[in-house]
Amino acid sequence: MAIEFKNPVLKWIEYRLPIFSFINDSVGTNYPTPRNLNYWWNFGSLAGVVLGILIVTGIFLAMNYTANVDYAFISVERIMRDVNYGWLLRYLHMNGGSMFFILVYIHMFRGMYYGSYKAPRELLWMIGVFLLLAMMATAFVGYVLPWGQMSFWGATVITNLFSAIPLIGESIVTWLWGGFSVDNPTLNRFFAFHYLLPFIIFGLVVVHIWALHVHKSNNPLGIDPKGPEDMIPFHPYYTIKDIFGMAVFMVFFLWFVFFAPDFFGEADNYIEANPMVTPTHIVPEWYFLPFYAILRAFTVDFLWIPAKLWGVIGMFGSVLILLFLPWLDRSKVRSAKFRPYYRMAFWIFFANSLVLGYVGSQPPEGFLITLGQWATGYYFAYFVIIIPLVSLLEPARVLPDSIAQAVMKPVAAETGEGR
Amino acid sequence: MTDTATTAPGPSEEDEGRRDFLLIATSTVGAIGAGLAAWPFIDSMNPAADVLAISSSEVDISPIEEGQSITVVWRGKPVFIRQRTEEEIKIAQSVSLSDLKDPQADGDRVQKSQWLVMIGICTHLGCIPLGQKTGDPKGEFGGWFCPCHGSHYDTSGRIRKGPAPENLYIPPYVFLDDTTIKIG
Numbered sequence: 001m002a003i004e005f006k007n008p009v010l011k012w013i014e015y016r017l018p019i020f021s022f023i024n025d026s027v028g029t030n031y032p033t034p035r036n037l038n039y040w041w042n043f044g045s046l047a048g049v050v051l052g053i054l055i056v057t058g059i060f061l062a063m064n065y066t067a068n069v070d071y072a073f074i075s076v077e078r079i080m081r082d083v084n085y086g087w088l089l090r091y092l093h094m095n096g097g098s099m100f101f102i103l104v105y106i107h108m109f110r111g112m113y114y115g116s117y118k119a120p121r122e123l124l125w126m127i128g129v130f131l132l133l134a135m136m137a138t139a140f141v142g143y144v145l146p147w148g149q150m151s152f153w154g155a156t157v158i159t160n161l162f163s164a165i166p167l168i169g170e171s172i173v174t175w176l177w178g179g180f181s182v183d184n185p186t187l188n189r190f191f192a193f194h195y196l197l198p199f200i201i202f203g204l205v206v207v208h209i210w211a212l213h214v215h216k217s218n219n220p221l222g223i224d225p226k227g228p229e230d231m232i233p234f235h236p237y238y239t240i241k242d243i244f245g246m247a248v249f250m251v252f253f254l255w256f257v258f259f260a261p262d263f264f265g266e267a268d269n270y271i272e273a274n275p276m277v278t279p280t281h282i283v284p285e286w287y288f289l290p291f292y293a294i295l296r297a298f299t300v301d302f303l304w305i306p307a308k309l310w311g312v313i314g315m316f317g318s319v320l321i322l323l324f325l326p327w328l329d330r331s332k333v334r335s336a337k338f339r340p341y342y343r344m345a346f347w348i349f350f351a352n353s354l355v356l357g358y359v360g361s362q363p364p365e366g367f368l369i370t371l372g373q374w375a376t377g378y379y380f381a382y383f384v385i386i387i388p389l390v391s392l393l394e395p396a397r398v399l400p401d402s403i404a405q406a407v408m409k410p411v412a413a414e415t416g417e418g419r
Numbered sequence: 420m421t422d423t424a425t426t427a428p429g430p431s432e433e434d435e436g437r438r439d440f441l442l443i444a445t446s447t448v449g450a451i452g453a454g455l456a457a458w459p460f461i462d463s464m465n466p467a468a469d470v471l472a473i474s475s476s477e478v479d480i481s482p483i484e485e486g487q488s489i490t491v492v493w494r495g496k497p498v499f500i501r502q503r504t505e506e507e508i509k510i511a512q513s514v515s516l517s518d519l520k521d522p523q524a525d526g527d528r529v530q531k532s533q534w535l536v537m538i539g540i541c542t543h544l545g546c547i548p549l550g551q552k553t554g555d556p557k558g559e560f561g562g563w564f565c566p567c568h569g570s571h572y573d574t575s576g577r578i579r580k581g582p583a584p585e586n587l588y589i590p591p592y593v594f595l596d597d598t599t600i601k602i603g
Contacts, residue, residue, distance in 0.1 A: 060460050064467075082468040085459035 024235075026213065032231035033238055034219035036407050040114075041217065041238075042245035043107040048205060049246060050100045050253075055198050057093040061086075065145065067191035069184045072147035073272040091261040097139055098264040099253050101287035104132065112325075113346055115334030116218040122326035124211040129322045131204045136288070136319075138197040141190040143285060144182075148269030153282050155182045155190070161295075164309040181275060221406055222334025223399055230403035281363060289360030290353050294318050296364050297376035314376065321383050328383055331391035338397035341390045349382045475603030477595070480534070488551045490539060493602045497539040497547055498590060499563075500600070503574060508532050510561065511575035518579075521586045525575045528589055536600065537576045538590050541565040543583035548572060563587070 003021050005011040014020050024030045064083050066075040079086035108128070111117055117125035144155045159176050163169040178185030216225075225231055232238075256263055264286060268279045284292050298310035305313075336343040352375050359372040400406035476493045480500060483489055488501040503511070511525040512532075529535055541548050543565065549555040550563035550572075558564030558571035560579045565572075570581030577586040592602040 056460065060463050063464065078467070078469060082470075084462040084465050084467060086463060086467070088459050089463055 026209075027239065028235045029233040031213070031216075031234040032225075032228075033217055033234045034225055034403055035230060035232045035237075036219050036221060036403050037217060037238065037241075038220050039241075039245060040106070040110040040220075042242055042249075043103050043110060045242045046246060046249050047100060047103040047107060050096055050103060051198070051201065051205065054093060054096045054100060055202070057089045057096065058195075058198065060089050061093055062195065065191075067145070067188050069147060069187055069273070072145065072187060076146045088257070091257045095253065095256045095261065095264060097142065098256075098285075098287065099249075100135065101139070103249075104135065105287070108132070108322075109350060111218075112349075113336045113343075114218055114220055115222050115329070115331075115336070117326045118329065118332075118334050119326070120215045121211070121218065124208065124215075125326060126323050127204060127208045127211060129319065131201060131208060132322075133319060134197055134201045134204060138194060138201065139285065139287065141194045141197070144187065144190045145194060146269060147187065147273045149271045149273055149277075149279050150266045150269040150282070152182060152273035152275065153278055154284060155186065157282060158284075159186075161312050161315075164306070164312045166309070183275075218334060219403060220335060220337065221400060221403055222337070223403065226402040226404075283361055286357070286361070289358075290356035291315050291318055291360070293356040293360035293372045294376045294379065296360075297369075297372045299369065299373075314380075318379060321380070325383065325387075328387050329391050330388060331394065333396065333399065338399055339390075339394055340397070341394045342387070345382060345386045345390055348378070352378045352382070475601055477599060477601045479599055481598035485533070490551055491602070493538075493590060498602055499535070499537050499539040499551060499576075499587075501535045501551075503533050503535055507561070507574040511573060514573065514575075514577075520578050521584070523575075523577060523586055528575050528577075528586070530592075530594065534600075535574075535576060536590065536592050536602070537587040539563075539587065541567065541570055541583055542578065542585040542587065543568055543570055543581070548587075 003014060003024060005014055005020070010020065021030075061079065064075065064079050064086060066072060076090070079090055081087075083089075111125060111128070140154075140158060144151045159173055159182065162172045162176065165172060174180065176186070177183065178189060219225075266283065283289070292315075295311040295315040298307045298314055301307050302310075331339065331342070333339055336346055355371065355375045356379065359368050359375060362368050364372070474494055476491060476498075478489075478491050478500065480489075480502075483500065483502045485502050486504045488499055490497045490499055492498070508525070514525075516522040516524065525532070528537070539547050539551070544567060546565050546567035548563035548565040548570070550557045556564045556566075558580075560571050560573035562574045562576060562579075563572040564570070565581065565583065568582050570583035571579050572583075572587060573579050575586075578584070590602050592600050594600050
């Protein structure tokens with residue numbers, strides 16, 4: 001919808017490039033949004049803001065970083081000690097990475113709880129899974145750049161995963177390294193990728209938002225809006241809600257930056273990389289811990305496939321299985337509010353993810369191995385057994401007629417949700 | 420109005436004034452916040468502490484004979500150090516200030532009259548003037564000549580002819596003893 005401007009300059013631009021109406025149709029008064037979105041709907045825009053912070057701090061860090069095995073570690077220390085506000089840029093970037101994963105994981109659990117992945121938003125969800133994969137790749141190569149002990153050994157362990165691929169595995173690892181161990185060529189290409197991938201993420205975010213704007217936001221009731229009484233304009237209602245949420249989030253984020261900047265980090269990464277000494281306990285960054293637990297859960301060979309390869313298949317499979325979620329869940333009802341069995345399974349899945357994270361952080365010994373295996377079992381069973389079965393067997397709850405009706409006169413008895 | 424809860428009252432003039440105030444106040448605070456947040460990024464591009472730390476150089480000037488020049492590096496820039504001959508000093512001191520484009524007495528440009536220490540960068544567009552080596556052209560005033568756009572400097576490094584607007588700069592320096600100077 002074109003906007004009629006009185007200002008001749010704005011009118012001139014709008015006629016040639018309708019950017020003002022584009023903004024107004026995207027995040028303005030002409031973008032209709034369900035009237036009942038709760039605060040769990042803030043996390044997408046928050047993740048976008050953090051992506052921006054990461055890109056800007058990253059560009060300024062790159063101005064002082066040297067991607068060479070002889071200088072990488074010392075150039076990061078120089079950023080911390082000598083570059084004006086270098087400590088701030090680096091701590092914003094380090095903690096920003098962790099924040100990005102916190103926000104995106106909450107964003108994903110929100111999508112799973114309220115059924116945001118279901119028709120007609122399957123592709124929107126799948127683009128999100130690709131975004132997660134791109135984020136993981138970016139975070140992994142980025143963690144190598146400071147060239148500390150964890151950087152080096154994390155890179156060594158993760159790149160060695162590819163050696164599990166039959167026949168060509170060893171050649172792939174050599175190709176990834178550009179040599180016969182993680183060394184200068186590896187560091188150089190990882191820096192190149194770490195600078196490239198965020199822009200690919202940015203491009204995927206544009207497509208993600210484009211897909212979102214076709215069928216618009218899902219909502220806590222999971223029912224389609226019936227008419228204008230179910231919708232409110234994005235601006236000012238959700239711009240102000242997003243800004244308020246952002247202020248709350250920034251307090252959380254900056255508390256870590258200023259008061260506990262190394263909370264998410266590993267002390268060993270302040271020791272320069274030494275290819276001759278492996279740290280006693282290698283752990284990935286916290287956001288990889290559940291996947292790391294799945295990797296280590298496979299301890300026996302079966303079906304003629306060695307345990308090492310099963311671990312790699314399990315780890316990549318645990319992310320890729322999310323792509324099939326829209327079709328594994330046969331239920332037409334989106335929101336878990338109206339799905340009592342699914343809701344129970346979901347919260348067990350959530351707790352199970354935390355258990356996997358804990359197991360991933362610990363040395364693989366004794367009871368923890370068994371726990372990790374059961375948790376891995378539930379992780380996959382949730383997707384391939386529980387969700388399909390529940391969606392077929394679950395007794396249907398009565399859905400409200402419309403968002404407006406539910407919001408104006410809450411149907412508390414029907415939802416049975418006493419939060 | 421009182422019996423319909425769903426109908427909002429239309430905005431009064433007072434409400435609109437309050438909204439304008441809130442919008443302007445919020446935008447102002449937001450703009451100041453954005454400016455403050457931008458500063459660390461801008462400042463990170465300024466010289467870092469280690470760059471500033473290497474900003475002084477000590478030079479042993481004992482090997483420089485009368486009539487000889489050397490060029491040393493200070494903060495990445497060439498510094499000309501010349502032990503001037505009696506004649507050069509006399510010429511430099513005898514010039515009338517009214518003949519100069521950038522009037523400055525020779526005495527204000529040196530600490531010891533035989534030692535001329537200055538930054539060897541033409542004040543026009545940053546080229547390095549010739550005149551340090553014996554075979555170099557020294558320009559019409561027997562000092563230095565910039566080959567880029569033809570600026571002539573005299574034996575005190577003052578601009579006498581050509582496009583350069585100012586005399587060659589004098590860096591901060593001190594004589595630590597008779598044969599050592601510290602630049603910076």
